[in-house]
Amino acid sequence: MNARRRVRPLWNLLYFGLLAFFFVLFMFPFVWMLLSSFKTQVQIMHMPPDWIFTPTFKNYTDVLEGQDFIWYIINSFTIAAGSTLAGLVLGLPAAYGIARAKMHSLGFTILVARIVPGITFLIPWFMLFSRMGMVDTLPAVILSHMLVTMPFIVWVMIPFFEGIPGDLIEAARVDGCTEQYAFVRIVLPISGPGIITGSILAFVFSWNNFMFSAILTGVHTKTLPVAIMTFLSYSEVNWGGLMAAAVLITVPVLILAMATQKYIVRGLTAGAVKG
Amino acid sequence: MSWFNRSSRWIERNLKWVFTAPALLFILLMMAFPILYTGWISLTEWSMSAVEPATFIGLQNYVNLLAHDHRFWLSVWRTFEFTGLALLGETVLGLLLAVMLNRDFPGKNLLKTLFLLPMVATPVAIGMVWLLMYEPTIGFMNHLLKVLHIPPQPWLASEAGALPSLVLVDIWQWTPMMALILLAGLVSMSSDPFEAAEVDGATLWQVFWHVTLPMLRPTIGIAVILRSIDALKTFDIIYAMTQGGPNYATETLNLYGYNLGFGYFQMGAASSLLMIFFAIVLGIVIFLNWARRGVLS
Numbered sequence: 243m244n245a246r247r248r249v250r251p252l253w254n255l256l257y258f259g260l261l262a263f264f265f266v267l268f269m270f271p272f273v274w275m276l277l278s279s280f281k282t283q284v285q286i287m288h289m290p291p292d293w294i295f296t297p298t299f300k301n302y303t304d305v306l307e308g309q310d311f312i313w314y315i316i317n318s319f320t321i322a323a324g325s326t327l328a329g330l331v332l333g334l335p336a337a338y339g340i341a342r343a344k345m346h347s348l349g350f351t352i353l354v355a356r357i358v359p360g361i362t363f364l365i366p367w368f369m370l371f372s373r374m375g376m377v378d379t380l381p382a383v384i385l386s387h388m389l390v391t392m393p394f395i396v397w398v399m400i401p402f403f404e405g406i407p408g409d410l411i412e413a414a415r416v417d418g419c420t421e422q423y424a425f426v427r428i429v430l431p432i433s434g435p436g437i438i439t440g441s442i443l444a445f446v447f448s449w450n451n452f453m454f455s456a457i458l459t460g461v462h463t464k465t466l467p468v469a470i471m472t473f474l475s476y477s478e479v480n481w482g483g484l485m486a487a488a489v490l491i492t493v494p495v496l497i498l499a500m501a502t503q504k505y506i507v508r509g510l511t512a513g514a515v516k517g
Numbered sequence: 518m519s520w521f522n523r524s525s526r527w528i529e530r531n532l533k534w535v536f537t538a539p540a541l542l543f544i545l546l547m548m549a550f551p552i553l554y555t556g557w558i559s560l561t562e563w564s565m566s567a568v569e570p571a572t573f574i575g576l577q578n579y580v581n582l583l584a585h586d587h588r589f590w591l592s593v594w595r596t597f598e599f600t601g602l603a604l605l606g607e608t609v610l611g612l613l614l615a616v617m618l619n620r621d622f623p624g625k626n627l628l629k630t631l632f633l634l635p636m637v638a639t640p641v642a643i644g645m646v647w648l649l650m651y652e653p654t655i656g657f658m659n660h661l662l663k664v665l666h667i668p669p670q671p672w673l674a675s676e677a678g679a680l681p682s683l684v685l686v687d688i689w690q691w692t693p694m695m696a697l698i699l700l701a702g703l704v705s706m707s708s709d710p711f712e713a714a715e716v717d718g719a720t721l722w723q724v725f726w727h728v729t730l731p732m733l734r735p736t737i738g739i740a741v742i743l744r745s746i747d748a749l750k751t752f753d754i755i756y757a758m759t760q761g762g763p764n765y766a767t768e769t770l771n772l773y774g775y776n777l778g779f780g781y782f783q784m785g786a787a788s789s790l791l792m793i794f795f796a797i798v799l800g801i802v803i804f805l806n807w808a809r810r811g812v813l814s
Contacts, residue, residue, distance in 0.1 A: 257617065258622075260613075260617065261617055261628075264614055264617075265628065265631070267689070268631070268632055268634070268635055268689065268692075268693060269631060269634075271635075271643065271646045271647065271650065271689070272634065272638075272646075274646060274649070274650060274657060275646040278649060286649075286655060287655045289654075289655060289660055290660055291657065291660060331539070332539045332540045332543055333540060335535075335536040335537070335539065335540070336536060336537045336539070336540030336541070338536055339532065339533045339534075339535075339536030339537040340533075340537065342532070342533065342536075343532070343533035345533060345537065348537060348541070351544060354548075355544075355548055356746060357746055357795070357798055357799055357802060358548075358552060358795055358798075359750050359770075359771060359774065359791055359794050359795055359798065360750070360752070361771065361774050361775055361778060361787070361791055362551065362552055362555050362791045362792075362795060363547070363548065363551045363552070363555075364551075364778075364779075365551070365554075365555050365558060365778055365784055365787060365788055365791070366550070366551040366554040366555055366558070367547075367551060368779075369565070369784070372565075385547065388543065388547070389547055389548065392540065392543060396540065420525050420528070421528075421532050422525070422528060422532075422535075425536075446637055449639065450637075450638075450639045450640060450641075450753075452640065452641045452752070452753045452756070452757070453752050453753065453756075453775075456756075457779055466639070466642075467639055467640075467641040467642070467753075470641055470642060470645060471641065471757065473645070474645075474648075481649055481655075484645050484649070485645070485646065485649065487642070487645075488639075488642040488643075488645050488646055491639050491641075491642040492638045492639050492642045492643070495637055495638060495639055496634055496637065496638060498637075499633055499634060499637040500630055500633075500634075503629070503630040503633055506633050506637065
């Protein structure tokens with residue numbers, strides 16, 4: 243035992259040293275993004291890098307003033323909010339139906355959405371939308387983003403609804419309450435926390451989505467992830483502006499994620515649909 | 518009985534269908550129909566032209582891809598290479614991180630929250646940050662190598678280095694998720710075997726290898742399956758950073774499918790590629806699931 247006690251401090255040093263290493267590793271790109279967004283192009287080019295420098299806000303003012311960036315923010319927000327809301331309207335009753343009637347095969351088909359490569363959906367929808375003149379319209383983009391939000395909401399809410407004691411609903415039914423009334427008046431209100439975290443994550447997935455937006459958006463509906471790619475098309479990349487744009491896109495998502503951290507792993511492992 | 522009463526009775530009797538009908542309709546229209554339609558397009562030759570209709574050519578697109586398209590086979594190989602390397606890195610590092618987090622220390626919850634950030638941050642934006650870090654002359658990575666007295670690397674600019682560089686980004690993004698899933702598995706374990714091992718005087722490594730790892734196997738299996746599905750389909754990071762280049766060196770199946778469909782507008786060829794891609798992902802999920810059960814029994 244004595245030998246062990248002597249080893250302990252060294253062991254602790256190693257343990258916390260490694261932990262600190264991981265911490266730096268995972269945080270560094272964010273720090274670098276933030277630092278570079280406050281640097282001039284000359285400062286960014288300077289090697290070895292300056293860790294202490296006079297920050298400039300010019301990158302941010304340039305990004306926000308030029309290039310219709312405000313519009314891209316509004317578009318991204320409208321599309322994410324719209325597809326989350328529509329996903330809730332379709333997904334909540336469906337999840338409840340699946341949970342109450344134990345329709346697990348239906349739950350499974352929703353999981354298939356996770357396995358199918360996203361472009362498989364895009365080819366037919368791109369054809370259809372372009373024939374109907376709907377490419378670059380909000381309804382088309384929101385519909386495509388619902389491919390992400392709706393299955394996700396269903397998948398997150400099924401276990402949540404299954405956790406509601408059946409007695410609660412039976413009691414309401416005995417009191418003469420219809421099933422649909424019980425759903426609206428009893429089930430939904432007590433599912434608040436689940437609905438909120440599910441919605442926030444669905445919002446984040448839509449906000450982050452690049453593939454669907456890259457094909458279905460245009461001048462009028464361009465979202466932030468598509469817009470940021472245009473920075474690369476200049477012969478010399480404006481790194482400061484690019485990093486400022488990256489900060490503006492990711493910060494809202496990071497804040498939302500920290501607010502719902504407890505549920506994120508559960509949510510991500512449940513039904514997250516990626517391109 | 519009033520009309521209202523009768524209709525609400527009807528709703529109640531068919532409750533599960535009424536509740537699920539809108540979502541079901543959406544699934545049929547937005548998901549099932551497109552998959553079938555893509556399957557049909559894959560049997561035709563069509564270039565999105567309004568004048569010329571799609572012509573039925575049977576399995577010709579599949580034959581072209583499988584028998585004549587070198588670029589297709591290279592993209593299949595790259596998809597596996599990318600997924601395999603990323604999963605290896607994420608599983609090993611994730612396991613290490615999970616074991617380390619399975620202990621109390623001040624600030625642990627804050628640390629776990631911060632570890633979530635790489636996986637929720639907008640992938641395209643993160644790709645831009647890594648693009649700057651990988652920049653050969655002004656990037657941080659080569660500065661780091663210089664400090665460590667290692668010669669500078671071209672990273673994304675070279676054909677040999679581009680794919681591993683992208684794998685590194687994927688590992689950065691997804692190791693925390695792997696770790697947090699595995700941590701959930703560790704936390705739910707009974708402490709008896711660990712106490713027994715300690716009484717027997719087992720070393721830390723012996724405990725890890727003979728107790729922790731076997732008990733964690735089901736969780737590892739599920740985590741690997743979930744990550745494989747996403748890693749095989751990785752798109753945003755690759756498209757944002759290399760668009761499949763340089764010289765197609767990072768063109769995975771998803772990228773090639775996208776290029777065929779929306780770069781060259783060869784919808785028939787793109788559709789047949791997507792059908793094969795879907796079969797590959799499905800096949801791997803089924804195989805991994807089978808392997809996982811095999812390991813368990």
